[in-house]
Amino acid sequence: MPDQDTAEFRPAPERTSAALWVLLAALVCAVAAGAAWWFWLRPVELALAPPPVVAAPTAPAAPTPAPAPEASGQQNPVDALAPPDAALPALAESDPRVAELLAELLGRDKLAVFLQTDGFVRRVVATVDNLGRAHAPSRMWPVQPTAQRFVVDGTGNAPTTIAAANAARYSAFLTFAEAVPMEPAVALYARLYPLFQQAYEELGYPRRYFNDRLVAMLDQLLQAPEPAGPLQVKLTPVNTEVPNLRPWVRYEFVDPALEALPSGQKILLRMGPANEARAKALIRELRKRVATSGVARK
Numbered sequence: 001m002p003d004q005d006t007a008e009f010r011p012a013p014e015r016t017s018a019a020l021w022v023l024l025a026a027l028v029c030a031v032a033a034g035a036a037w038w039f040w041l042r043p044v045e046l047a048l049a050p051p052p053v054v055a056a057p058t059a060p061a062a063p064t065p066a067p068a069p070e071a072s073g074q075q076n077p078v079d080a081l082a083p084p085d086a087a088l089p090a091l092a093e094s095d096p097r098v099a100e101l102l103a104e105l106l107g108r109d110k111l112a113v114f115l116q117t118d119g120f121v122r123r124v125v126a127t128v129d130n131l132g133r134a135h136a137p138s139r140m141w142p143v144q145p146t147a148q149r150f151v152v153d154g155t156g157n158a159p160t161t162i163a164a165a166n167a168a169r170y171s172a173f174l175t176f177a178e179a180v181p182m183e184p185a186v187a188l189y190a191r192l193y194p195l196f197q198q199a200y201e202e203l204g205y206p207r208r209y210f211n212d213r214l215v216a217m218l219d220q221l222l223q224a225p226e227p228a229g230p231l232q233v234k235l236t237p238v239n240t241e242v243p244n245l246r247p248w249v250r251y252e253f254v255d256p257a258l259e260a261l262p263s264g265q266k267i268l269l270r271m272g273p274a275n276e277a278r279a280k281a282l283i284r285e286l287r288k289r290v291a292t293s294g295v296a297r298k
């Protein structure tokens with residue numbers, strides 16, 4: 001499971017992600033969020049107590065819109081994938097139905113272990129949108145936290161490298177995502193798409209389309225760097241006399257170019273090169289299905 005309460009390589013008032021992302025949401029929102037985000041988006045830190053219950057927000061606060069091209073019509077129509085369900089519940093009342101369909105797709109045992117179904121649609125939309133930003137607030141993730149923490153080689157305040165042992169924490173998540181049936185997952189996403197679109201409009205994008213944003217974020221994730229060697233990190237200094245009981249949440253990349261990357265790409269880097277390659281393979285397969293325009297696909 002994703003890690004709890006970790007700042008994605010930098011301290012922040014709101015704990016952000018650090019374990020990768022999307023396969024993004026129902027494997028495109030339903031699984032991509034559930035399976036993929038899991039590894040792509042969760043931060044890394046030791047959970048000393050059960051994760052707090054997160055109340056599903058009725059309407060997430062609209063973020064400052066990230067730079068995006070002006071709306072010019074839908075680029076990747078979802079109706080090309082499957083028609084929407086004829087009688088979808090209202091977004092505010094959709095949790096039971098969405099949870100039921102996810103359980104049919106993934107199995108109830110996996111659903112309970114991996115996903116947070118309260119406010120699932122809104123969680124998926126907010127998380128996908130945040131992948132291109134500096135932070136992906138953990139309070140909106142659609143996945144359960146993991147009980148492991150981020151570790152480095154060395155101690156103290158001197159720059160060090162990410163420990164190779166971190167990669168093992170993501171292996172189970174990737175295996176889970178790779179086992180998700182892609183075609184049924186994408187079909188489910190299309191059936192529920194009006195809910196995702198409504199949640200996206202409520203987020204502050206009334207004339208844009210969530211599936212276009214999803215495709216853009218998948219493209220951005222595929223462009224994440226693929227460093228050949230161990231990545232150096234350092235502790236961000238904190239001027240306070242209060243003991244820091246969780247120093248692992250304060251690591252950031254030593255390389256300023258890496259530290260400046262959007263949260264989704266930094267999550268991929270943190271997974272390790274082998275896991276990043278596996279994650280990108282899943283992202284490419286997902287993109288092939290949700291990018292319905294005639295634009296050349298990666």
